Amino acid sequence: MIDYCVAANCGGKTNIYKRAAGTLYKSAYYLLFSALLPLLCFFVSAWQTVNAASFQQRQDFSLTSNKSFVKVPFDLFENNILIQCRINNSQPAWFIFDTGANINLINERLFESLGLGAERAVNLTGGGGGAVTVSLTEGVTVRLPGIEAYRQATASAPLGALPSYFGRDVEGIIGAPFIKNFVVEIDYVHRMLTFYDPQFYNLSSERDAVELENRSGYPFMKIELSVTGRQTITDHFL
8 A cells, every 4th residue: 555655846856756665666647636637627738828937946935933844634535635725815725736737726716806916817728628718826825734835826717616526615726836845745544745845855865766857837757668569668758
């Protein structure tokens, strides 16, 4: 049984691996959001419309009490991690913690009620090819217990179907703009997220860490695919 996964963002490089029974195994990047994709109508297709500099390593967060890490509990629903957080000074709300999302998304109703001003527009598209232009702002603060992340690129989206799917008021998705700041340990057994300050996290003892390439907020891994009787393919995969 998988004990936990670690997604690390240190020195501009990202690594992910799994630990089971004290042994490290290389892992392909698992998209927690995959089970939800058929439900949503839209998703971000072209993150290049947002300033690429926002993905450079910089201190855009703070941990309370000068700690080097903070633990945050989560709920798990059909392989989707759900956390409670605040957007600016809002009341706590449920959000999907999605390692495969290259942008934060907020239900357009909440976006408007918080008075979040539109700084630019982005196109959101879905698997069916439909598209819609929505508002985006980069001045959002996302707050979890013990954590604050600033200057969060966040877009509104028509996410009204989420509550009926999850059976609770899920207001959006927390993705790469937030996750990029930390080394994140995902403990599925105890349903606990641990957010580490990358400055105090040492990967030198983890021999089997696998490097990921950040492409506009999407994680890519170099993988060899081998099928019996066919030529081996080496390429980067999401």
